């Protein structure tokens with residue numbers, strides 16, 4: 001029986017208790033001499049040394065509240081991307097911003113749309129806001145604009161799209177994003193989650209800055225957790241219409257980004273060399289991993305991000321679960337993605353050369369046994 005039926009204790013709002021809590025990627029291997037964690041899309045190159053130094057320097061003033069508006073961080077981001085800092089809001093990770101957007105724009109009876117294998121935080125945020133999650137089918141593990149549009153009703157408030165998406169790695173070309181936006185009523189907010197935008201090297205891709213600049217109903221969210229290597233600090237930001245920024249600033253925590261996070265974030269965004277080195281490493285290994293794993297006879301969904309989705313056969317001893325067990329017993333932790341509706345898949349984050357080569361060797365052994 002649900003706790004709310006008992007009426008002998010505080011009762012959460014409708015929808016809260018049907019939320020499946022987010023389960024992060026595992027951190028521990030079951031064997032091996034060393035653990036290679038390739039389960040949470042963390043960068044193998046770590047943060048910029050300048051960001052680490054800035055974080056350490058901030059340790060001297062921990063008794064002080066930070067600047068609640070993250071002014072210098074927004075200025076640094078604005079300068080880096082040519083954006084008006086007044087149209088940037090920083091958050092405790094982009095997860096906070098996704099939740100705030102849902103809270104602000106979705107209420108009971110309202111609908112939020114995301115796609116079949118979309119990032120699980122969207123569903124949690126919609127339900128937590130009291131709304132109804134509406135799920136659009138994908139095609140070839142890729143968001144499909146026509147399927148999304150077919151689900152838009154007068155109750156639709158927000159559409160969340162990760163571009164590229166986690167855990168599939170697939171992306172929508174900018175023409176498709178624009179086609180989607182053009183067909184939406186002006187009252188529907190389109191949220192483009194660009195957590196992996198820095199990794200994408202495709203001519204037909206855009207994280208959506210122009211679309212945000214020229215419209216009142218598009219938001220782009222970004223994070224310092226992936227290419228900047230600051231996942232532990234919890235820093236995200238969004239570029240949004242002035243009116244949306246005003247709304248988010250009314251409901252966010254007044255000091256939602258910590259002082260050390262602000263300082264490290266500024267140093268990270270300014271270290272463009274480090275970002276480029278990280279993107280180069282990723283591009284090189286994304287190709288090698290995709291090609292070599294395919295050569296073993298396994299299917300790999302084409303990825304534009306910093307991970308690959310590997311599919312395993314549905315045969316006893318050869319399934320994704322068997323592979324997960326085998327890899328983990330040899331020190332390599334990948335991400336099972338059945339919670340994303342992909343029971344045959346394991347998601348592998350691009351790691352260091354050492355981690356990548358070990359994983360390829362182990363996968364070869366697994367396939368051959």
Ligand SMILES: *Cc1c(COP(=O)(O)O)cnc(C)c1O
Nearest residue numbers: 093094095119162166195223225
């Ligand atoms: C990792 C990830 C994020 C980042 O979340 P943070 O809260 O900024 O760490 C956002 N969206 C997607 C799709 C992700 O995979």
